[in-house]
Amino acid sequence: MVSVNDDCRDIHFRKAGFDPEDCPPNCSKPCEKVCPADAISLKRVMVGEHAQSDPICDKLEGGVIMERCYGCGRCLSVCPYDRISAMSYVRDPATTAELLKRSDVDAIEIHTTGKGIGMFSTLWNSLGESINNVKLVAVSLPNAGASTIDFMNATYTIMQSNLEGYNLWQLDGRPMSGDIGRGATRETVSFAVDLTSVQDRPLGFYQLAGGTNLYTVDCLKKAGLFMARTLPGTRTTEKVGSQEALIGGIAYGGYARKIVGRVLRKIPSELGRVRIEDHPGYLLEKQPRFSRGCVLGKS
Template structure:
């Protein structure tokens, strides 16, 4: 638990969020959950912990910080221990600032093993030359590769790397499949191992009272595998408040694909539905250019009159430049778009782009604070280190605030 000084500062941030929300007003009536009201206004923010990221300690701390920052949803791997870590982080945030809004918890699954979000890097360090410069370790944004050089014989000089070998490798629970290590390995020893989440296990997760939403990733290669997964999830899908579908831009066939998927979902669609426009997967931490594809995806869909019902949200390449790019496109919290076709199913009082999901970039800016916690603390709880908690919150607010319309806050 944070000491009184830290708690009072955190509470002041909560008050700022509440005041900002009250000033903005609510286009939806009181009968809408606050998360849905945010989607209607266009200020929904989702934290993506990573569909394959299973480091429970990091997920817990990320969830705590971003709950305090005011996100509406936290998306995580469809794994019971990871879901538990998300909810623990949310609970701790609520114990620090009781008035904080509880975000929806979303689990991510896939219908096709070709989806880039559902893979892990793998290699045998014994296959690596002992004098390798370890570029894979340097390029990994998740600190998921750890290689240590050990000497085989004590009499050899420590300065001669050819006399040793490398030990370690990929930390599986931290790898989220970005693939950056694949291209930098000078010896082509790293493989990508893809997988599909077990629908039976997912169905059991959806029955829990601490899971609010599901996101189904589809590759845009057709609807057969989506239909199979949907059928396998069965009645469990009725337990969630929101069903999201994440898909790439596949050109002129995108809207037809979305409508076909929507037709399949209609049979069990009792809650809300959302389309996640996945522009450039797992690239938000790269730089300004990464956000162009997801904004272009949104611009493309805005011109289509036959797009299916539901909320629309950006992902894939989202970072601190995304809001600026959306504003330039005329799509930030806008119910109209000059030159765009009007959909017969769109509520004219509802923003076309309901919000933004932040993944790699969101994890990066808070993760660099988490990495500062001294190693001797092991799997540290960030609330036990109030200075770091406040610093991490400031980073999170720098990303969430521009979407939510929070006033600019002074440095902590």
């Protein structure tokens, strides 16, 4: 899947940045501690001939590891010296269109802020006929209140003319917050509940994202929006709620990163240098709580 955005204000397309030489050497480095992706690494070093006795000669080296940073923004608020900034960007539509022509890319995720249908239309038209190469188009959007359904229907109208694959609406109730705690999932489930009361919502599958974690499935069950299905190799089917359950899936972002990161830190001591893709059962075996949270509903 390739991800693209229609607005530079989209928080999914930003990176943290700062110059470590601007940081006081004796900083407690709260940014390093709060980062859920281990994307900040700072090391105190001494420079100069009198470094051993002169603390002024100390400095910090390192900074943000860009390939790990996913823009959650938690480091921005904890910096005691306000030295960290967010660098936003918009992915080039022309480059994205070329990627969609590759045989190993069969899906696209379009992030939109829901603040202007014109920006989405411009992006969609820029992708051109390359969109016909994918099997799935996922549109990720936040809850904009009463205007959300109108925006979704306008978006679907734009896509419908050359949409040949499946379309999926990703309900981003509380972006990048699933690993914070139980309360984070309430907003995304509330988003889904609001949509169930609307009859003229656009066609397509619906998936929860943003604030999803261990408690999301239970919250969906309580709201009557979850229905499990039997998968190959299983014995039972559990049905909860309506046969026409709205939610077709759950996407785990920050929560999954937290679990996977924990496993990745343990694997070297137990298995040596290996690819986690070659040990698919390792996550479920070592993290039973993760398996509980990764149940998919069926629409």
